[in-house]
Amino acid sequence: MSMAKNILNEENKKNSFEVPVEYFDDLSLKIQNRIQNPNQVKANKFVFKPILAYSLGVVLILVMIFGLYKFSNSDKSIINLNNNEISELILNGDIELDDDQITDFYLANQTGDISYISTNQDGIYEYLNDEDLDEQSIYNEYN
């Protein structure tokens, strides 16, 4: 209790803070320089107004979130295609695959029923005719 009452004594009035050596000697010069060069921007000063900086930050975060969303969705759109859609993409030339890749895809998805390749696709039908091949012989060749 007595300590609390005596805390505001003369001793505790003395300055508890310090400044770097010769700070006050240089201060007048610093002030004079800033008066003579009013447009000088301090190197370590924040050049953006805070509101602009935060807005820019928010925009960047939104762009990143949008980018990540698009990226993950683009994966999903391929994954979610059914076999017929993938086949169409291959036949239309939207996805370029070599013969081995097509064969691998065919074998990986074959169930004995080859109906998922639409035989009314003009391109493949003509191709099989031209090559004197039928779908069953291709299937037999790889099994």
Next chain:
Amino acid sequence: MADEKNNDKELLKIFHNPDSKNYGFSLIVNKYKQRIYWHIRRLVITHEDSDDLVQNTFIKAWKSLDNFREESQLYTWLYRIATNEALTFLNKKRKRFFIPINDVEKELTNHIETDSLFTGDEIQKKLQKAILTLPEKQRIVFNMKYFEEMKYEDMEEVLGTSVGALKASYHHAVKKIEKYFENI
């Protein structure tokens, strides 16, 4: 005090003479730079911020001194600019970091713990922390009265608050600081 007023009148006379304006201003800076610096330092605590603010204070004084009509004393006028600079700085700091009001004072309290330019003993450190728990206005009044031993009449000129209100404010601040020490 009368001597000081006369001395300030002399300084202003030198400043208002176009041939000696720079010299007059440098005399004013040299006379008041330390008092203004310590006033700001007790409010914002860190040396780097105080350095910026004391420079801003004198630059504003330089721009406005031509319009200073000597209705108040030069030093209370400078104190008023310095106090406004410090309070504006603290308010900006609160808004900048989106943090509640008390957190700036908490940040300043933490700074006292680690500041190599704080040379006070443990009691003085606790005293500074106790002062940082005061409401802003009480903190200013307490610093000006206790550390700077400023007269209430001069504080009235600086803060635009009546002497009675200033006395009450100081009294409340002292009670809160004593209570702070009772509880530790």
